[in-house]
Amino acid sequence: MTARAYVRQTLETGWRTVFRVGWPRTDKDRSAAMISSFFLHVHSAKVKPNSLRAAYTFGLGLISFYMLLVLTVTGVALMLYYTPSPDAAYRSMKDLQFVVTFGPVLRNMHRWAAHAMVVAVFLHMCRVFFTGGYKLPRQFNWVVGVGLLIMTLGLSFTGYLLPWDQLAFWAITVGSNIAGYAPGVGESAKYLLLGGTVIGSGALLRFYVLHCVILPVAVVTLVAVHFFRVRKDGLSAPPGRAPATTAEAAKGGFPPSARSYGLMALADRPAQPVVESDPDEEVMAWPHLLYRELLLLLAVVVALHVVALLFNAPLEELANPTRTPNPAKAPWYFLGLQELVHYSAFIGGVLVPGLIVLALVLVPYLDPSPRGVGVWFSPERRRANWIFGVFAVVTIVLTLIGTLFRGPNWAWVWPWTG
Amino acid sequence: MKTPKPPEAGASKESTRRRFLLTTGTTTVVAGVVGFLGATARFLFPNVLYEPPSRFPVGGPDDFPTGSPTFLPNQRLFVFNSDAGFYSISSICTHLGCNVNHVASGGFACPCHGSQFDANGQVIHGPAPRPLAWFGLSLSSRGELVVDQRRIVEPDYRFKV
Numbered sequence: 001m002t003a004r005a006y007v008r009q010t011l012e013t014g015w016r017t018v019f020r021v022g023w024p025r026t027d028k029d030r031s032a033a034m035i036s037s038f039f040l041h042v043h044s045a046k047v048k049p050n051s052l053r054a055a056y057t058f059g060l061g062l063i064s065f066y067m068l069l070v071l072t073v074t075g076v077a078l079m080l081y082y083t084p085s086p087d088a089a090y091r092s093m094k095d096l097q098f099v100v101t102f103g104p105v106l107r108n109m110h111r112w113a114a115h116a117m118v119v120a121v122f123l124h125m126c127r128v129f130f131t132g133g134y135k136l137p138r139q140f141n142w143v144v145g146v147g148l149l150i151m152t153l154g155l156s157f158t159g160y161l162l163p164w165d166q167l168a169f170w171a172i173t174v175g176s177n178i179a180g181y182a183p184g185v186g187e188s189a190k191y192l193l194l195g196g197t198v199i200g201s202g203a204l205l206r207f208y209v210l211h212c213v214i215l216p217v218a219v220v221t222l223v224a225v226h227f228f229r230v231r232k233d234g235l236s237a238p239p240g241r242a243p244a245t246t247a248e249a250a251k252g253g254f255p256p257s258a259r260s261y262g263l264m265a266l267a268d269r270p271a272q273p274v275v276e277s278d279p280d281e282e283v284m285a286w287p288h289l290l291y292r293e294l295l296l297l298l299a300v301v302v303a304l305h306v307v308a309l310l311f312n313a314p315l316e317e318l319a320n321p322t323r324t325p326n327p328a329k330a331p332w333y334f335l336g337l338q339e340l341v342h343y344s345a346f347i348g349g350v351l352v353p354g355l356i357v358l359a360l361v362l363v364p365y366l367d368p369s370p371r372g373v374g375v376w377f378s379p380e381r382r383r384a385n386w387i388f389g390v391f392a393v394v395t396i397v398l399t400l401i402g403t404l405f406r407g408p409n410w411a412w413v414w415p416w417t418g
Numbered sequence: 419m420k421t422p423k424p425p426e427a428g429a430s431k432e433s434t435r436r437r438f439l440l441t442t443g444t445t446t447v448v449a450g451v452v453g454f455l456g457a458t459a460r461f462l463f464p465n466v467l468y469e470p471p472s473r474f475p476v477g478g479p480d481d482f483p484t485g486s487p488t489f490l491p492n493q494r495l496f497v498f499n500s501d502a503g504f505y506s507i508s509s510i511c512t513h514l515g516c517n518v519n520h521v522a523s524g525g526f527a528c529p530c531h532g533s534q535f536d537a538n539g540q541v542i543h544g545p546a547p548r549p550l551a552w553f554g555l556s557l558s559s560r561g562e563l564v565v566d567q568r569r570i571v572e573p574d575y576r577f578k579v
Contacts, residue, residue, distance in 0.1 A: 170516070173514070173515045173516065174514045174515070174516070174530065176515075177513075177514040177515040178514065188463075191463065192462055192463065195464055196464060196467045196469055197467065197469060198469050198470075200468075200469060201468070202464065202467070202468070321494070322491030322492055322494065322517065323491065323517065324516040324517040324529055324530065325529075326529030326530075327529060327530060328516050328529065328530045338531075341513075341514070341531065341545070342531045342532065342545060343544075343545060344544075344545055345513055345514065345545055345547065346547075408529060409527065409528075409529055409530075409532045410530060410531045410532045411532065
């Protein structure tokens with residue numbers, strides 16, 4: 001054997017120890033490639049055409065996840081130049097803006113991706129609701145999703161303080177004082193969150209640890225559970241193309257699964273029909289799903305770059321506890337609540353958000369009817385759609401009012417009057 | 419020949435022992451977890467706060483002109499020198515903690531959510547739920563006015579030098 005042939009053979013063998021299937025050219029190999037890869041195995045080998053339709057999901061869950069990826073990468077990069085202390089934090093921001101190579105792009109991407117993630121997660125929740133995706137057997141995954149929404153807001157909120165500028169300081173002053181209105185535990189909760197009674201070095205360090213360690217670990221864990229359940233249950237589909245809901249599944253038994261090893265797991269139950277649809281109706285995840293996912297990732301990354309290059313993330317002057325800007329606004333996604341807080345701190349800051357979270361968690365259990373799944377705005381679920389639609393519109397309108405129509409002393413202003 | 423024990427008695431004894439071990443074990447684990455959670459919660463409450471003192475001198479009585487309020491931004495309070503004596507009112511809005519501004523009419527207005535207070539710091543327009551805090555005053559050995567933010571006093575309080 002020549003040296004060249006030896007090197008070639010060794011490389012090929014070595015390559016095969018990593019990618020056992022190689023580049024798949026047949027459907028069998030494509031299935032094998034999906035199943036044998038740790039990363040690809042989050043997908044099933046075959047998927048329903050319904051879950052590939054862009055107009056069904058709008059890729060919102062995936063976009064939320066991509067935002068999380070971008071935020072992780074840019075966030076870790078920013079950590080290398082950031083010091084979480086009141087003396088140094090703002091200087092770090094100025095360094096990132098003017099001294100660090102690519103610092104502004106990284107910071108801008110991080111800030112805009114954080115905003116985009118809040119929007120994407122909210123829209124994803126609306127999509128799942130309006131297509132009835134929270135119904136049997138996906139009730140618990142909806143609850144996990146509500147948890148992820150809250151954590152997304154928590155991540156964004158804790159990140160808001162870190163620049164230690166006026167915007168950060170006063171948004172967190174308003175936000176943490178809202179926590180103080182919770183009956184009984186409010187003052188303790190605020191003391192716990194701030195690590196003291198004022199927003200100082202203790203609060204900044206706590207927000208930093210929450211933002212960079214505790215909440216990301218919690219989010220990644222919940223995302224794993226969320227994906228695992230999607231993987232097990234598949235995406236919601238219209239009647240006829242979805243597995244029949246069995247009484248056993250309703251009682252919490254093994255849910256009908258489209259996946260092949262799901263069939264094997266159920267093979268000792270001949271009484272229960274387990275074939276949800278003709279497998280031939282399904283398409284190979286490689287390339288149909290994978291290419292779409294890659295294309296969407298590319299689109300998200302390119303869009304974020306464009307936005308980050310065109311628009312700078314805001315950075316006001318150094319935090320000054322003695323001078324309150326007028327008006328002092330919370331982050332935009334809390335401005336709907338701040339608008340309510342303007343009328344009553346308890347109602348807007350504690351009661352309404354508490355009831356919203358409770359109602360969202362209970363949604364799948366208050367609406368147990370299995371009908372109207374898999375299509376947008378199913379007429380069979382008109383009442384539920386109306387209720388959620390009003391909730392979504394009110395949320396958006398209140399947020400817009402707080403963001404655009406409130407000026408000094410929280411008085412009404414028209415945005416076009418400057 | 420040794421007679422084996424009746425199976426019922428053995429099973430019962432074993433079941434009692436098993437139940438005892440199970441109960442003891444479970445109780446210990448639960449107690450451990452509860453203790454751990456309690457200790458974690460306690461750990462999160464700091465024992466020492468490296469925060470500005472709540473009792474501090476603000477200057478000599480002559481530094482405060484009669485009739486007009488003096489705003490001390492770093493301490494977030496107003497000091498008033500009236501004919502009846504000195505008094506100090508917090509500038510921290512009781513709604514959500516913004517600094518209130520002193521207005522020409524003699525009261526206070528919060529820039530964040532529009533709360534309004536009269537000259538004594540009493541709420542005349544929401545959403546603030548409580549009046550502005552009044553702080554007790556004293557005189558230090560060096561003749562300086564000292565504000566004690568832990569000593570909350572009534573609005574008729576006046577400190578004579």
